[in-house]
Amino acid sequence: MNKFTALSSRIVPLAAENVDTDQIIPARFLKVTDKAGLGDNLFADWRYNADGSPRADFILNQTPMKGRQVLLAGDNFGCGSSREHAPWALTGYGFRAVISTSFADIFRNNALKNGLLPIVVDRDTHQQLFSLVAEDPETSVSVDLATQTLRLPDGRAVNFPLDNFSKSCLLNGVDEIGYVLAMQDRIVAYEARAGA
Amino acid sequence: MAKTLFQKIWDAHVVAQEPDSPAVLYIDLHLVHEVTSPQAFAGLRRRGIKARRPDRTFATMDHGIPTSSRDLPIVDELVIKQIAQLEQNCLDNDIRLYGIRQNAEKQGIVHIIGPELGLTQPGMTIVCGDSHTATHGAFGALGFGIGTSEVEMVLSTQCLLQRKPRTMEVKITGALRKGVTAKDIILGIIAKYGVGAGTGYVFEYTGAAIKALTMEERMTICNMSIEGGSRAGMIAPDDTTFQYVAGREYAPKGADWEKALANWRTLPTDEGAGYDATLTLDADALEPMITYGTNPGMGVGINAPVPDPAGLADPSQRAALQKALSYMALEPGRPLLGHPVDVVFIGSCTNGRLSDLREAASLLKGRRVNEAVRVMVVPGSASVKRQAEREGLDKVFLAAGAEWREPGCSMCIAMNGDELRPGQYAVSTSNRNFEGRQGKGGRTFLASPLTAAATAIAGVVADARSLL
Numbered sequence: 205m206n207k208f209t210a211l212s213s214r215i216v217p218l219a220a221e222n223v224d225t226d227q228i229i230p231a232r233f234l235k236v237t238d239k240a241g242l243g244d245n246l247f248a249d250w251r252y253n254a255d256g257s258p259r260a261d262f263i264l265n266q267t268p269m270k271g272r273q274v275l276l277a278g279d280n281f282g283c284g285s286s287r288e289h290a291p292w293a294l295t296g297y298g299f300r301a302v303i304s305t306s307f308a309d310i311f312r313n314n315a316l317k318n319g320l321l322p323i324v325v326d327r328d329t330h331q332q333l334f335s336l337v338a339e340d341p342e343t344s345v346s347v348d349l350a351t352q353t354l355r356l357p358d359g360r361a362v363n364f365p366l367d368n369f370s371k372s373c374l375l376n377g378v379d380e381i382g383y384v385l386a387m388q389d390r391i392v393a394y395e396a397r398a399g400a
Numbered sequence: 401m402a403k404t405l406f407q408k409i410w411d412a413h414v415v416a417q418e419p420d421s422p423a424v425l426y427i428d429l430h431l432v433h434e435v436t437s438p439q440a441f442a443g444l445r446r447r448g449i450k451a452r453r454p455d456r457t458f459a460t461m462d463h464g465i466p467t468s469s470r471d472l473p474i475v476d477e478l479v480i481k482q483i484a485q486l487e488q489n490c491l492d493n494d495i496r497l498y499g500i501r502q503n504a505e506k507q508g509i510v511h512i513i514g515p516e517l518g519l520t521q522p523g524m525t526i527v528c529g530d531s532h533t534a535t536h537g538a539f540g541a542l543g544f545g546i547g548t549s550e551v552e553m554v555l556s557t558q559c560l561l562q563r564k565p566r567t568m569e570v571k572i573t574g575a576l577r578k579g580v581t582a583k584d585i586i587l588g589i590i591a592k593y594g595v596g597a598g599t600g601y602v603f604e605y606t607g608a609a610i611k612a613l614t615m616e617e618r619m620t621i622c623n624m625s626i627e628g629g630s631r632a633g634m635i636a637p638d639d640t641t642f643q644y645v646a647g648r649e650y651a652p653k654g655a656d657w658e659k660a661l662a663n664w665r666t667l668p669t670d671e672g673a674g675y676d677a678t679l680t681l682d683a684d685a686l687e688p689m690i691t692y693g694t695n696p697g698m699g700v701g702i703n704a705p706v707p708d709p710a711g712l713a714d715p716s717q718r719a720a721l722q723k724a725l726s727y728m729a730l731e732p733g734r735p736l737l738g739h740p741v742d743v744v745f746i747g748s749c750t751n752g753r754l755s756d757l758r759e760a761a762s763l764l765k766g767r768r769v770n771e772a773v774r775v776m777v778v779p780g781s782a783s784v785k786r787q788a789e790r791e792g793l794d795k796v797f798l799a800a801g802a803e804w805r806e807p808g809c810s811m812c813i814a815m816n817g818d819e820l821r822p823g824q825y826a827v828s829t830s831n832r833n834f835e836g837r838q839g840k841g842g843r844t845f846l847a848s849p850l851t852a853a854a855t856a857i858a859g860v861v862a863d864a865r866s867l868l
């Protein structure tokens with residue numbers, strides 16, 4: 205799995221609430237058998253016109269947004285389907301962290317397995333971040349996973365929650381499947397016990 | 401100690417629980433489909449391993465396949481490739497496949513065939529790379545959707561790393577009135593509490609209105625748990641459940657059945673066991689529900705007006721509603737009743753079972769669908785299709801001017817060419833009304849099969865109760 209330790213980046217603000225996985229990557233792009241190229245179709249229906257040209261009013265198409273690694277989004281980000289193509293599209297585009305007040309459960313799991321950090325902040329911090337970016341689009345934040353802190357431009361450090369297991373997997377790039385595969389004996393014992 | 405249904409199933413499946421780590425949870429049944437599995441099988445190949453328990457793994461094709469005649473060639477190269485990959489992956493891993501060329505008589509939407517074949521049983525842990533795996537909770541099982549990395553983990557180890565969710569009771573009191581259905585219960589709950597209410601929780605649906613439902617109705621409700629934010633939704637198993645399971649292909653038989661039954665009877669939540677939170681809905685007061693917006697929580701009773709953003713105090717909620725109404729090109733303050741539609745879609749894992757088709761057919765019998773409306777009826781599985789044809793439902797639909805198609809997800813997800821054109825309106829019995837879900841630029845009103853059929857006849861959003 206992809207490691208995550210720390211990053212510093214400017215922010216792409218996307219104020220919509222309940223951004224669902226059909227918006228992150230529409231279903232017609234799921235007809236793939238690998239993970240490559242999904243970033244090109246991230247937010248496709250908001251990002252492109254019918255003829256494939258970029259829509260000037262969509263945030264990703266505004267020039268200074270290029271190369272930014274942090275997405276700031278509204279409440280309940282990633283609701284909807286279980287498609288892992290959503291974090292694949294976000295990381296394929298170049299995002300490494302998403303900040304919101306909450307994430308849908310399955311999206312959150314999928315993101316963590318792909319080195320994409322879901323950062324949950326309180327409403328005030330969330331509001332403040334949107335205002336800061338509105339005032340100065342060049343606003344940048346830094347994220348340090350080891351200390352679970354998000355540092356705002358005014359120097360304020362905000363802690364974000366993350367369970368220790370996910371944190372250590374991200375910090376060390378742990379292969380979770382390898383971790384469970386190593387429990388073979390216990391799985392066999394369970395199967396014997398449960399008659400499975 | 402008194403335990404909930406969820407707690408009992410969870411406890412019975414913990415393989416290992418290291419301190420400060422998620423539980424390693426054993427998975428009894430793994431369902432696989434063509435869209436979320438190729439990258440997982442590729443992972444297995446990279447590790448040089450095969451599926452650990454092919455006997456607990458079953459595959460089907462549903463999302464991308466066409467629902468036109470199976471005799472026609474598939475034209476979409478990408479779909480052809482996904483189908484071929486699933487066939488090869490199942491072959492390589494010794495997994496039973498209900499495809500369009502193999503065991504096709506039992507193919508269907510993954511959440512419809514699991515219960516149909518008797519694979520879905522009380523007390524099981526069930527996963528699939530699909531968020532509507534919650535459907536299987538109707539049997540008193542713990543079913544939830546997983547991502548492709550997790551599909552790979554289950555294929556490799558038959559286990560998942562899981563943090564224990566909290567429990568939320570969703571209590572439906574009273575009794576449904578005529579013309580109000582299970583679909584209206586779940587749309588009512590989501591409209592009342594919102595699409596994020598269940599995040600971090602597992603729902604358990606309780607109350608007199610739930611007890612009174614058939615298995616197919618219970619599946620409709622559990623199916624949309626994810627639209628309420630919950631990965632899983634469960635209903636305590638009872639005689640209705642056992643009667644449904646008995647005699648099905650993979651159901652236990654003989655002495656095994658008696659043993660299983662004794663175990664299943666111990667599953668319901670104990671007296672005195674607590675939930676972490678409770679939601680309630682009064683079925684007596686419920687109207688047929690319809691959504692007007694771009695998430696499943698944006699729903700109202702069919703006679704109620706579309707809400708006005710001006711009436712919302714919270715600025716981000718106001719903006720969200722404004723954005724939704726602008727996408728839907730709707731005016732606030734008026735009911736949807738009478739709003740013209742272009743397409744009616746009857747199908748999906750929410751409402752593509754036999755009882756749904758019977759309900760729709762009961763209204764369409766001897767009537768014609770409005771000329772301006774395309775009406776697609778897509779059975780949820782090959783078995784549903786066969787049974788419906790045995791009852792002559794196909795003739796009812798065709799005589800009314802509707803299309804009778806092959807089983808699959810179809811316009812629920814619009815991956816297979818069954819889709820709305822930009823700007824078109826549909827009444828759909830599926831589960832998601834997200835922007836573009838049923839085709840780029842398409843606009844979806846979610847409702848029950850009764851509302852869908854009444855709308856098909858009228859050509860505009862209609863209240864089925866006037867036809868009953």
Ligand code: SF4
Pocket residue numbers: 462463509510511530532748749750808809812813830831
């Ligand atoms: S019918 Fe729709 S919701 Fe159900 S599995 Fe298929 S695409 Fe998903």
